[in-house]
Amino acid sequence: MKYILALDQGTTSSRSIIFDQAGRVVATAQREFTQHYPKPSWVEHDAEEIWQTQLRTAKEVLKKAKLTAKDIAAIGITNQRETTVAWDKKTGKPVGKAIVWQDRRTAGFCDQLKAKGAAAMIAEKTGLVVDAYFSATKMRWFLQNNPEAKTLAKSGQLAFGTIDSWLLWNLTRGLVHATDVSNASRTMLFNITEGRWDKELMKLIGIPASTLPEVKPSSGFFGETTLLGGRIPIAGMAGDQQAALFGQVCTKPGMVKNTYGTGCFMLMHTGTKKITSKNKLLTTVAWQLGDGPLEYAVEGSVFIAGAVVQWLRDGLGIIKHSSEIEPLAAQVPDTGGVYLVPAFAGLGAPHWDPHARALMSGITRGTTKAHIARAALEGIAYQVTDILTAMQADAGVKLRELRVDGGASNNNLLMQFQADLLGVPVVRPVVTETTALGAAYLAGLGIGYWKNPSDIATQWQAERRFLPSMKASQRKALTAGWNQALERTKLE
Numbered sequence: 001m002k003y004i005l006a007l008d009q010g011t012t013s014s015r016s017i018i019f020d021q022a023g024r025v026v027a028t029a030q031r032e033f034t035q036h037y038p039k040p041s042w043v044e045h046d047a048e049e050i051w052q053t054q055l056r057t058a059k060e061v062l063k064k065a066k067l068t069a070k071d072i073a074a075i076g077i078t079n080q081r082e083t084t085v086a087w088d089k090k091t092g093k094p095v096g097k098a099i100v101w102q103d104r105r106t107a108g109f110c111d112q113l114k115a116k117g118a119a120a121m122i123a124e125k126t127g128l129v130v131d132a133y134f135s136a137t138k139m140r141w142f143l144q145n146n147p148e149a150k151t152l153a154k155s156g157q158l159a160f161g162t163i164d165s166w167l168l169w170n171l172t173r174g175l176v177h178a179t180d181v182s183n184a185s186r187t188m189l190f191n192i193t194e195g196r197w198d199k200e201l202m203k204l205i206g207i208p209a210s211t212l213p214e215v216k217p218s219s220g221f222f223g224e225t226t227l228l229g230g231r232i233p234i235a236g237m238a239g240d241q242q243a244a245l246f247g248q249v250c251t252k253p254g255m256v257k258n259t260y261g262t263g264c265f266m267l268m269h270t271g272t273k274k275i276t277s278k279n280k281l282l283t284t285v286a287w288q289l290g291d292g293p294l295e296y297a298v299e300g301s302v303f304i305a306g307a308v309v310q311w312l313r314d315g316l317g318i319i320k321h322s323s324e325i326e327p328l329a330a331q332v333p334d335t336g337g338v339y340l341v342p343a344f345a346g347l348g349a350p351h352w353d354p355h356a357r358a359l360m361s362g363i364t365r366g367t368t369k370a371h372i373a374r375a376a377l378e379g380i381a382y383q384v385t386d387i388l389t390a391m392q393a394d395a396g397v398k399l400r401e402l403r404v405d406g407g408a409s410n411n412n413l414l415m416q417f418q419a420d421l422l423g424v425p426v427v428r429p430v431v432t433e434t435t436a437l438g439a440a441y442l443a444g445l446g447i448g449y450w451k452n453p454s455d456i457a458t459q460w461q462a463e464r465r466f467l468p469s470m471k472a473s474q475r476k477a478l479t480a481g482w483n484q485a486l487e488r489t490k491l492e
Helices: 047-064 107-115 119-126 135-145 147-154 163-171 199-205 240-247 306-315 322-329 369-395 412-422 434-446 453-457 472-488
Strands: 003-009 013-019 025-032 072-079 084-088 158-162 178-180 214-216 219-225 232-239 256-260 264-271 282-288 294-302 339-341 359-361 402-405 426-429 462-466
Touching (some): 003 047, 003 163, 003 434, 013 047, 025 047, 047 163, 072 240, 084 135, 084 163, 107 119, 135 199, 147 158, 158 163, 163 232, 178 219, 232 240, 240 264, 240 282, 240 434, 264 282, 339 369, 359 472, 369 412, 369 472, 412 472
Parallel strands (some): 072 232, 256 402
Antiparallel strands (some): 013 025, 084 158, 219 232, 264 294, 282 294, 339 359
């Protein structure tokens, strides 16, 4: 029997997971890597460290599962999106540190683009809002501020890529410089109607065509690697949120998933129909299967979700381990009127306020660390509810259920509060590693390991359904308090 290896390169760790034909996890390996914060609102990663941790986990997971390269039918790659790497095509060495999706250093240039009146054209072509979150302005920053990048670009030797491209380049020993349509659609340079890099946008932002990867379908042959002891085809690739949408088998229009990771990302599949949001949500490419049509999704992003728990642990020292937050929060029946808006990196959808800052309100002398822990968890759920309200308005579809995944989806207190706020069931699947599973499914489909998406759909199973139990009046009062706290984060 053969297996699929998924490489899941996230914001704080690199993981490798082996799946069997039934979509079950066989073995997993994970390594954290360093987060660099050189200046306020700057976030960087060492691209070389990312590659080394990813390669190490791939070797470790094979060893754990007692398998060799011969047992692996294909590799699928999924990755933290928008994080941008620049490297030398000849040496394969990175030029400076990678600029992470959370990094806000290009917010000023984004303001200039808006002042120029470019926002409408960018939204029309890319489905995105003008924001420092996306890759194009990060690429421009390298060209403006890194002399080596500037020199290499002039001689056609500079390569730009999101993390998927960087891993693929290394796995194929520099033979393939490519990305997939889902990752390309997050750069602010990709025309999501025509399915190609847009010359007008490249000129506007100043990105040479020679630096960009070739764009391929999400499921299909990308190349092969010989670094794991034999030849293995790389046959699937998607940005983490699109991969999770696929792993949750949200392959029919109107199906929605939310991933609770470092940030929160909610996607609604809209099929081959591109919905333009009237509520500041993003229109993005979901995937392309082989030579099939582009499929789309509407997306809302919460920049800080699980990261607020890390802050309670590392910044405030309220907890020693992230797993302690649920029992601590459960010590109190409610937050005692405390609201925590975790706008550490500004506010994402549907607000898009890069200048907003985090805030805790409603603190009294009776506030304890349990109240703060509970307010932190509830702050995640409120942000998700704001996005879902906007999403339903855009699509004109009433949500029937929300499929959830990611680390914090294992927090029962948070999931129950989420169901209460939304007023619909929140459903957690048996396999919560849906990001890696989606990459595995795309790779498996790419080589015929699975026949088609409906072959995969039969594998999805619910582990637990959280049913709403809160009264509408209470929901209304809590939401009003949240909206007041939200207003106070804005630095006007």
